[in-house]
């Protein structure tokens with residue numbers, strides 16, 4: 001059966017990755033967390049004292065950076081690797097959250113990531129979440145979702161996530177971080193966060209993860225059927 005691409009974009013901490021992972025698992029599709037790719041490069045830049053205003057240093061650092069995802073059977077989750085090392089927990093820390101939007105606004109970084117992400121989508125059968133997937137990476141994606149939620153709910157959910165990893169973070173600090181990232185993500189010149197015209201909006205403030213997943217799966221099923229009628233199966 002012909003596979004499709006599902007692009008899920010939206011603000012930080014709206015539940016994009018939780019939903020995307022489950023949708024991918026139910027369809028037997030791959031899941032790519034593009035935020036993790038920006039986080040891993042931010043970690044590398046941080047570890048190697050890369051000057052964020054020096055484009056040639058950035059390009060060199062990007063060439064030295066190899067990012068991959070591997071499934072951890074024991075924890076039943078996909079984990080991010082940077083140059084062969086598991087950095088899944090490291091990249092979720094507040095120190096990286098505090099610098100990642102600045103790194104992801106650098107044009108050289110975006111160009112590099114978009115190129116890698118397009119390569120990953122060649123065979124379709126993919127759920128990818130991020131900020132510019134439906135607008136820049138796969139403007140031709142068969143299904144586009146744009147997720148949002150009220151700020152206080154997003155901050156409380158993100159704080160819970162930190163707590164579940166034994167990281168105690170003040171709610172005010174989480175709120176500030178989300179506001180700052182929203183601002184940088186929506187106002188940058190290259191690939192700003194915005195809803196694609198043909199994206200379906202999902203507000204996750206008052207709905208459960210199961211409801212979000214079911215809604216997207218229903219849409220995906222219709223798009224897969226539509227796709228069967230519009231393109232001949234080879």
Ligand code: DC
Pocket residue numbers: 012013034035036038039100101104105129130131132133181185
């Ligand atoms: O989804 P996340 O919070 O892990 O993303 C981390 C940062 O990466 C986010 O602040 C914006 C950036 N990002 C981006 O600019 N484009 C993407 N496709 C994904 C993430």
